[in-house]
Amino acid sequence: MLKEKINIAIFASGNGSNCEQLIRHFQGSDRISTALVVSNRSDAYVLVRAHQLNVPTVVIPKAELGNSDKVLSLLRHYNISYIILAGFLPLIPDFLLEAYPRRIINLHPSLLPKFGGKGMWGRHVHEAVKAAGEKETGMTVHYVTPVCDDGEIIAQYRIPLSPDDTVDDIIEKEHQLELKYYPLVVESIVESLGEGEK
Numbered sequence: 001m002l003k004e005k006i007n008i009a010i011f012a013s014g015n016g017s018n019c020e021q022l023i024r025h026f027q028g029s030d031r032i033s034t035a036l037v038v039s040n041r042s043d044a045y046v047l048v049r050a051h052q053l054n055v056p057t058v059v060i061p062k063a064e065l066g067n068s069d070k071v072l073s074l075l076r077h078y079n080i081s082y083i084i085l086a087g088f089l090p091l092i093p094d095f096l097l098e099a100y101p102r103r104i105i106n107l108h109p110s111l112l113p114k115f116g117g118k119g120m121w122g123r124h125v126h127e128a129v130k131a132a133g134e135k136e137t138g139m140t141v142h143y144v145t146p147v148c149d150d151g152e153i154i155a156q157y158r159i160p161l162s163p164d165d166t167v168d169d170i171i172e173k174e175h176q177l178e179l180k181y182y183p184l185v186v187e188s189i190v191e192s193l194g195e196g197e198k
């Protein structure tokens with residue numbers, strides 16, 4: 001008998017290159033399916049990418065993210081087992097953390113605990129890495145907890161930096177790690193933990 005696929009939702013606020021990579025990766029999976037893309041911004045390019053790849057999208061403005069009935073019924077409707085953050089900026093509300101214990105996963109563009117916390121997102125992170133004269137950078141995948149960028153680390157990948165690297169060079173180097181490894185880490189977590197409770 002064919003087993004039902006495990007559905008993930010990807011939450012993203014901006015460009016969506018990681019979201020697209022995840023969608024494309026799981027299009028080839030017989031176990032995992034990207035069932036929904038959620039953005040807090042109606043003008044986010046990630047919505048265009050998801051649409052082109054035939055994945056349903058929903059916009060939940062930041063002010064409505066705290067509406068537990070609305071958000072939980074949406075996720076139940078799509079039978080979502082995991083929430084995968086890919087450049088999603090609002091804080092995840094407590095009711096979602098309770099409904100999805102250890103099933104909300106975040107990607108951060110530095111080697112946490114370095115360069116994490118409030119205000120540390122996107123380009124700000126890489127500027128701080130450059131300003132600190134770091135000899136390496138990298139990406140972190142971690143479970144989401146109520147404290148920003150503080151959850152248990154699942155995986156980290158690193159890449160050396162040279163003193164000549166500009167902020168744009170650092171962004172590019174780190175971004176290549178994300179595109180290569182984030183889908184693989186998500187796949188291994190979802191496959192090892194399975195569906196869990198919904």
Ligand code: GAR
Pocket residue numbers: 012014015016017018019086087088107108109120121122125175178
């Ligand atoms: C990614 O680099 C991700 O690591 C970062 O946002 C970018 C989203 O790019 N996330 C954070 O800074 C979270 N604190 P994308 O929209 O092209 O995937």
